[in-house]
Amino acid sequence: MSVTLDLSRMAHSPSREGADAPKPPINLSGLTRPQMVAALTESGVVEHGKAKMRATQIFRWVHHRGVTDFAQMSDVAKETRARLAERFTIARPEVVERQVSKDGTRKWLIRMAPGIEVETVYIPSVGRVGALCVSSQVGCTLNCSFCHTGTQALVRNLTAAEIVAQVQIAKDDLAEWPSDKEDRLLSNIVFMGMGEPLYNMGQVADAIEIISDNEGIAISRRxxxxxxxxxxxxxxxxxxxxxAMLAISLHATNDALRDVLVPLNKKYPLDQLMAGIRAYPGLSNARRVTFEYVMLKGVNDSPDEARALVKLIKGIPAKVNLIPFNPWPGTDYQCSDWTAIESFAAILNRAGYSSPIRTPRGRDILAACGQLKSESEKVRASAMRKLSMAAMAGVLDDDEDEAAA
Known part of the structure; x- marks a missing residue:
């Protein structure tokens, strides 16, 4: 029997700390500009009439310039900077490990708090110039049978500050400050890392508002x-x-198989899911939904399954990302043969659906789709890499660049 502790709640438990225990500083990195105005006013650090102006200044320093110390905010009075430092923080979490794949993919293991770790991956030459795959939870509750991340129990949701911090850390490493510098390497954000984003809707929505704000990181919602x-x-x-643009982790065309691959399907079967997708706000030919489909040998990769997929998504503005299965130690699944993947794609293409075959990226550092997992839940990284390299031997590569993480 395993027990999962929500450390975020324990850290703020009155029974443990007492009613008069000092509150931890608020991380301004996780506040939208309106939220920052309210926090500055309520703290008494900034008077009400100047709060909006001051919030915009701070927001630009944090998200446009990337500073991590209030002392660096040269257009804010020294006294105000000192008071900000007493009540708030803009510090980054700890980067425990940084790995770079032979294909240029970068992966960071980030410790948000003791026992709270996530992995974040940057994939070059994806989207316009490069995409960052961010996590929304520590672990996952969904238990998708083909996904390594799904074998790690949920610890807790990430806060908006912790989600945004993943982008900031990537920008630190890529030398992407200020945010409007020319020739940026990071153009796209994909919530395809650890966790189910819609089970952390509030924090994900706030993080997206912060990331897309034109006064800061300024990555378009599209x-x-x-x-x-x-x-x-x-x-x-x-x-x-x-x-935001919508992607659906589909992987099967009938409820019986999807119940096994994606157990959430038992709660929200395909008829409900497809109806929800068709009603998604803003869905159009200019804002297509992306269906993600992991290619599993002898499981979901037959021509009949391809034709069933065409029938399932008929009439929906969509594209289908075909994802060669990424091996991980202990899995019983195998990647489909390349000829099977190409035949599957051809059927979709003839039906009018773009169906890029996602290039496997970062497999040698377990940074590919479905491979992310906190270090505290893994066997030693060196052993995992040896197993992964053995499992993926002989798998073909491809030059398609449609993908995210």
Whole structure:
């Protein structure tokens, strides 16, 4: 029997700390500009009449310039900077490990707090110039049978500050400050890392508002994609609150198989899911939904399955990302043969659907789709890499660049 502790709640438990225990500093990196105005006013650090102006200054320093110390904010009075430092923080979490794949993919293991670790991956030559795959939870509750991340129990949701911090850390490493510098390497954000984003809707929505704000990181909402396994009741809210692009982790064309591959399907079967997708706010030929389909040998890769997929998504403005299965130690699944993947894609193409075959990226550092997992839940990285390299031997590569993480 395993027990999962929500450390975020324990850290703020009155019974442990006492009613008069000092509150931890608020991380301004996780506040939208309106939220920052309210926080500055309520703290008494900034008078009400100047709060909006001051919030915009701070927001630009944090998200446009990338500073991590209030002392660096040269257009803010020294006394105000000192008071800000007493009540708030803009510090980054700890980068425990940084790995770079032979294909240029970068992966960071980030420790948000003791026992709270996530992995974040940057994939070059994806989207316009490069995409960052961010996590929304520590672990996952969905238990998708083909996904390494799904074998790690949920610890807790990430806060908006912790989601945004993943982008900031990537920008630090890529030397992407200020945010308007020319020849940026990071153009797209994909919520395809650890966790189910729609089970953390509030924090994900705030993070997207912060990331897309033109005064800061300024990544367009049309370059931000949220991937879900199909939490149908939250689809409308996602579209209305975030205007983000939608991706669906599909992987099967009938309920019997999807119940096995994506157990959430038992709660929200395909008929409900497809109805929710068709009603997604803003869905159009200019804002297509992306269906993600992991190619599993002898499981879901037959020509009949391809034709069933065409029938399932008929009439929906969509493209289908075909994802060669990424091996991980202990899995029983195998990647489909390349000829099977190409035949599957050809059927979709003839039906009028773009179906790029996602280039496997970062496999040698377990940074590819479905391979992310906190270090605290892994066997030693060196042993995993040896197993992974053995499992993936002989798998072909491809030059398609449609993909995210």
């Amino acid at each position: 370059r931000i994609t949220v991937s879900t396994s199909g939490v149908v009741p939250q689809l409308e809210a996602l579209g209305e609150k975030t205007q």
